[in-house]
Amino acid sequence: MTGQSARRVTVVPNGPVLVEGPVELVTDDGVTHTSDRFVVAVCACRRSKRFPFCDTSHRKRVRDDVPQDGK
Numbered sequence: 197m198t199g200q201s202a203r204r205v206t207v208v209p210n211g212p213v214l215v216e217g218p219v220e221l222v223t224d225d226g227v228t229h230t231s232d233r234f235v236v237a238v239c240a241c242r243r244s245k246r247f248p249f250c251d252t253s254h255r256k257r258v259r260d261d262v263p264q265d266g267k
């Protein structure tokens with residue numbers, strides 16, 4: 197790289213991809229999304245209601261220590 201420092205991208209296992217901001221992100225429909233955040237969490241699971249940005253929906257799981265019949 198010439199005169200620029202590398203931008204860090206961190207893949208979170210079972211979570212988002214963290215990208216140092218600001219970012220301009222183009223989705224497959226051609227729409228450009230922007231964020232001025234210091235670190236931007238890009239959704240990798242496609243469950244986010246704020247896609248392409250993570251809204252922590254990837255965390256929602258059925259707890260295996262609670263009976264599923266509601267008792």
Ligand code: FES
Nearest residue numbers: 239240250253254
């Ligand atoms: S990675 Fe967090 S909602 Fe998709």
